[in-house]
Amino acid sequence: MSGGQRITDDQVRFDGRVAVVTGAGRGLGREFALLLAQRGAAVVVNDIGVSADAARYIDVRRDGTDFGGDAFVSGIAVQVAAEIMAAGGRAVANSADVVGYRGAASVVEDALGAFGRVDIVINNAGVVITKPFGELSPDDLDTAFSVHVNGSVGVLRAAWPHLAGQGYGRVVNVCSLEGVLIGSAGFEVYNAAKGGLMGLTRSLAVEGAEHGIAVNGLLPGAMTRGNASVSPAYRRSATVDRSPSLVAPAAAWLCHEECDVSGQFFASTAGSMRLVFASAARGYQSPDPEAFTIEELRDHWELACSREPALIPASAAEFNDFRRSILNEKVVHP
Amino acid sequence: MSEGAEIRFDGRVAVVTGAGRGLGREFAKLLASRGAAVVVNDIGTPADAGRYTDGDGDVAYRVTEGIAADGGRAVSNRADVADPAGAASVVADAVTAFGRVDIVINNAGIVVDGALADAMPEALRAAWGVHVGGAFNILSAAWPHLAAQGYGRIVNVGSIAGLLVGIAGHTPYEVAKGGLAGLTRALATEGGPLGITANALLPTADTRSAATVPRGYDRGARFEARHVAPVAAWLAHEACRVNGRFFAAGAGRVGEVFASAAAGYQCARPAEFSLEHIRANWEVVKSPAAAMTPASIGDYNAFRMAIYQAAVS
Numbered sequence: 001m002s003g004g005q006r007i008t009d010d011q012v013r014f015d016g017r018v019a020v021v022t023g024a025g026r027g028l029g030r031e032f033a034l035l036l037a038q039r040g041a042a043v044v045v046n047d048i049g050v051s052a053d054a055a056r057y058i059d060v061r062r063d064g065t066d067f068g069g070d071a072f073v074s075g076i077a078v079q080v081a082a083e084i085m086a087a088g089g090r091a092v093a094n095s096a097d098v099v100g101y102r103g104a105a106s107v108v109e110d111a112l113g114a115f116g117r118v119d120i121v122i123n124n125a126g127v128v129i130t131k132p133f134g135e136l137s138p139d140d141l142d143t144a145f146s147v148h149v150n151g152s153v154g155v156l157r158a159a160w161p162h163l164a165g166q167g168y169g170r171v172v173n174v175c176s177l178e179g180v181l182i183g184s185a186g187f188e189v190y191n192a193a194k195g196g197l198m199g200l201t202r203s204l205a206v207e208g209a210e211h212g213i214a215v216n217g218l219l220p221g222a223m224t225r226g227n228a229s230v231s232p233a234y235r236r237s238a239t240v241d242r243s244p245s246l247v248a249p250a251a252a253w254l255c256h257e258e259c260d261v262s263g264q265f266f267a268s269t270a271g272s273m274r275l276v277f278a279s280a281a282r283g284y285q286s287p288d289p290e291a292f293t294i295e296e297l298r299d300h301w302e303l304a305c306s307r308e309p310a311l312i313p314a315s316a317a318e319f320n321d322f323r324r325s326i327l328n329e330k331v332v333h334p
Numbered sequence: 335m336s337e338g339a340e341i342r343f344d345g346r347v348a349v350v351t352g353a354g355r356g357l358g359r360e361f362a363k364l365l366a367s368r369g370a371a372v373v374v375n376d377i378g379t380p381a382d383a384g385r386y387t388d389g390d391g392d393v394a395y396r397v398t399e400g401i402a403a404d405g406g407r408a409v410s411n412r413a414d415v416a417d418p419a420g421a422a423s424v425v426a427d428a429v430t431a432f433g434r435v436d437i438v439i440n441n442a443g444i445v446v447d448g449a450l451a452d453a454m455p456e457a458l459r460a461a462w463g464v465h466v467g468g469a470f471n472i473l474s475a476a477w478p479h480l481a482a483q484g485y486g487r488i489v490n491v492g493s494i495a496g497l498l499v500g501i502a503g504h505t506p507y508e509v510a511k512g513g514l515a516g517l518t519r520a521l522a523t524e525g526g527p528l529g530i531t532a533n534a535l536l537p538t539a540d541t542r543s544a545a546t547v548p549r550g551y552d553r554g555a556r557f558e559a560r561h562v563a564p565v566a567a568w569l570a571h572e573a574c575r576v577n578g579r580f581f582a583a584g585a586g587r588v589g590e591v592f593a594s595a596a597a598g599y600q601c602a603r604p605a606e607f608s609l610e611h612i613r614a615n616w617e618v619v620k621s622p623a624a625a626m627t628p629a630s631i632g633d634y635n636a637f638r639m640a641i642y643q644a645a646v647s
Binding site for chain 2: 011012035039101132133134136138141142145149150153154156157160161177178179180181182183184185186187188189190191192193194195196197198199200201202203204205206207221240241246249250252253256258261263264266267269270271272273274275276277278279280281282283284285286287288289290292293294295296297298299301304305306307310312313314315316318319323326327
């Protein structure tokens with residue numbers, strides 16, 4: 001767990017690869033872009049440059065502003081691209097809003113136009129909206145869905161033909177512990193959006209397999225603007241350095257050709273990286289499904305809730321085999 | 335089969351969305367047969383979203399007729415839960431007809447197939463709007479009632495798709511069901527102190543909707559909606575105390591689907607954490623070993639910090 005294998009001298013490199021990173025003007029996305037560029041990737045740094053608490057973003061959206069192209073330039077994406085180039089790397093800035101499919105497509109078009117290809121997509125753009133459930137509105141849900149889910153789908157729809165065409169791609173969707181592993185009060189629309197990204201990740205991992213496209217989810221823990229205002233569990237720790245730069249290696253690794261997993265989720269914070277995964281427990285099987293009742297379930301509830309034995313299925317077919325084998329056991333319960 | 339007392343819902347009021355056919359109808363009928371008063375909501379559309387607004391609006395009413403014929407209490411509602419006003423009318427009907435609301439089963443859904451290339455913005459938004467938006471809208475309307483009485487039972491009908499496994503070719507559906515899973519986790523944490531539980535049911539049943547889903551496997555057994563109804567009803571009962579949990583159900587089997595975090599890798603000198611550390615320790619990083627299943631972010635933080643302190647100090 002700690003210490004681990006001695007690291008070798010040869011660097012993990014991305015020479016010749018082209019990456020697009022959304023929401024890369026600040027925080028986590030910026031660190032992802034900087035690290036990929038430092039290791040040789042050419043990077044499209046996308047950021048619309050809005051406030052993390054979404055208030056300003058929502059106001060502008062409600063005015064009906066079209067975010068295609070350069071309607072809302074703030075310059076932060078340009079600053080990150082300039083920083084990369086000053087260090088000898090290759091980058092271009094893109095300030096489109098990924099919520100619009102036209103804006104999302106422009107991110108991929110910029111990769112093709114500037115660097116001739118696209119290999120890596122990191123969907124990092126997001127908004128944090130947290131309020132007591134009773135105060136959350138349908139507009140809040142729509143905003144969270146639009147940025148996290150629709151924005152990611154828009155970028156991926158534009159990139160996918162290129163990834164599939166070249167038989168290679170690496171996609172990282174920035175999800176969250178929230179919605180994937182646990183839930184917190186007030187996070188209903190945020191968790192719904194991140195749960196949507198979880199579903200997208202699992203679905204596209206299966207679809208991408210035959211094309212050499214790996215799709216994974218990252219669950220980052222870092223002190224950024226995005227979580228500065230939320231629940232106490234996410235506030236700054238006095239003792240642990242939770243800088244976004246300490247998460248960047250995890251994101252970059254999931255973009256590397258040596259990364260041999262897909263459809264998986266990894267939490268990373270403070271120099272750690274660990275698998276977050278879903279299991280299906282055996283549970284309770286009625287010996288006579290035709291006669292299954294609420295009372296029967298109540299009487300066997302402890303077994304129904306037991307988490308052992310359990311399966312971590314790699315596919316729907318594996319889960320189905322597991323379920324069918326249980327059904328065929330014909331166990332008679334007391 | 336059971337020697338215990340019959341499970342009853344006398345005095346409880348339930349709303350069940352998408353209850354005109356399939357799973358929702360079985361949920362409504364079972365709750366009503368055990369004493370609950372039920373609002374049977376269904377817009378009456380075909381299961382595929384292509385003809386979303388062109389359906390049989392009377393399916394909800396026919397279910398209430400059946401319930402009434404058996405001596406139960408029910409009213410029908412044919413509003414679209416994807417519309418906040420429509421969803422509010424479902425809860426309003428419960429309060430008007432029966433004076434309260436205790437149980438919400440968010441079952442309404444549409445199956446939107448399509449690979450990524452076919453997942454047009456409209457399809458994605460349509461699926462999200464019903465599965466997630468519908469549940470959000472109904473619960474927004476019901477929440478003040480549940481919170482005020484200090485009691486509520488929420489059952490969200492999710493899917494193993496997107497939560498446990500991936501299935502290619504119906505991306506909008508998996509996105510929507512993943513979203514519903516995320517919503518359920520947050521609602522459970524917020525509802526717990528208020529006496530409100532929120533759990534999810536992940537059913538397998540050969541309904542109209544399932545017939546259109548590319549499953550990629552043979553089920554090899556009969557999976558009927560009525561085999562799943564006892565699970566939904568139990569999760570809606572006051573004696574069922576679990577919260578924030580996900581239960582796969584089909585053919586008389588009930589098993590939890592749960593998310594865990596593995597111990598993984600912690601760099602002993604976090605400030606030096608690099609790509610090369612991950613490559614060198616990749617087998618540990620991707621191993622599910624020494625995992626825990628947290629009930630809250632606090633649980634997870636304690637787990638994470640224990641590993642950090644053991645590695646770093």
